[in-house]
Amino acid sequence: MNSKGIRRKKSSLSEVKVAVIGAPGVGKSALAVRFLTRRYIGEYDHQAETRYKHEVLVDNEPVLFEILDTCPKNENDLPSQETLNWADGLLLVYSIIDRQSFAYVKKAGLAITNCDTPVYLVANKCDMVHLRQVSSDEGAILARNFECGFSEVAAAEQVAPVAAAFQDLCKAVLSARRKSKQSLLERMLGTKSSTVRLYVRGKSDSALPKD
Numbered sequence: 001m002n003s004k005g006i007r008r009k010k011s012s013l014s015e016v017k018v019a020v021i022g023a024p025g026v027g028k029s030a031l032a033v034r035f036l037t038r039r040y041i042g043e044y045d046h047q048a049e050t051r052y053k054h055e056v057l058v059d060n061e062p063v064l065f066e067i068l069d070t071c072p073k074n075e076n077d078l079p080s081q082e083t084l085n086w087a088d089g090l091l092l093v094y095s096i097i098d099r100q101s102f103a104y105v106k107k108a109g110l111a112i113t114n115c116d117t118p119v120y121l122v123a124n125k126c127d128m129v130h131l132r133q134v135s136s137d138e139g140a141i142l143a144r145n146f147e148c149g150f151s152e153v154a155a156a157e158q159v160a161p162v163a164a165a166f167q168d169l170c171k172a173v174l175s176a177r178r179k180s181k182q183s184l185l186e187r188m189l190g191t192k193s194s195t196v197r198l199y200v201r202g203k204s205d206s207a208l209p210k211d
């Protein structure tokens with residue numbers, strides 16, 4: 001009985017793969033670790049990309065997150081096609097105190113305009129407003145261009161806003177997945193419009209006098 005319960009839970013567990021993308025030093029590792037452990041660890045010595053796997057509740061539903069913390073060598077080292085193909089969702093991160101990092105997410109965003117992978121834009125280090133180089137409006141405009149969610153956070157100081165960014169991205173991934181399943185179903189059963197026509201006809205049929 002117990003094992004049945006576990007099997008059921010596993011089969012209903014959604015898996016979401018997120019690639020965290022941004023210029024060197026913007027706080028990608030700090031954000032990923034903050035989200036997964038609620039802790040802030042100031043210094044990470046990463047020479048290569050790191051993957052984390054962790055189960056998190058999103059809207060009270062368990063989701064298995066696989067997070068790829070990318071590790072670009074420099075400001076021109078954009079994410080590889082392999083990374084973009086792997087990810088279900090992309091968290092684009094820049095630092096409000098580093099204008100070059102804003103240029104990096106702009107370039108990375110342009111490289112993915114043709115794929116329909118959901119994106120979320122995060123502006124990190126908003127505890128350092130006195131050193132701000134990128135305004136909130138610039139971030140919001142870029143997010144509007146990418147048609148994605150956006151928030152300014154501080155991995156160094158905040159837990160909930162960091163988690164909300166990952167969770168919003170996760171919800172966008174799950175919603176896109178549902179839509180693509182729905183459209184596949186519609187393609188298999190016929191077009192959406194014919195389904196609607198059928199429904200309308202059914203309703204009016206009952207109101208029509210019988211011949």
Ligand SMILES: Nc1nc2c(ncn2[C@@H]2O[C@H](COP(=O)(O)OP(=O)(O)OP(=O)(O)O)[C@@H](O)[C@H]2O)c(=O)[nH]1
Pocket residue numbers: 022023024025026027028029030031041042043044046070071072124125126127128153154155156157
């Ligand atoms: N003030 C402040 N510093 C932060 C914040 N987030 C990260 N940092 C610092 O920024 C530096 C870089 O953070 P990382 O998390 O290693 O950045 P990263 O993007 O993973 O860096 P790479 O792995 O080199 O690409 C570290 O010194 C962090 O302590 C933040 O919200 N505020």
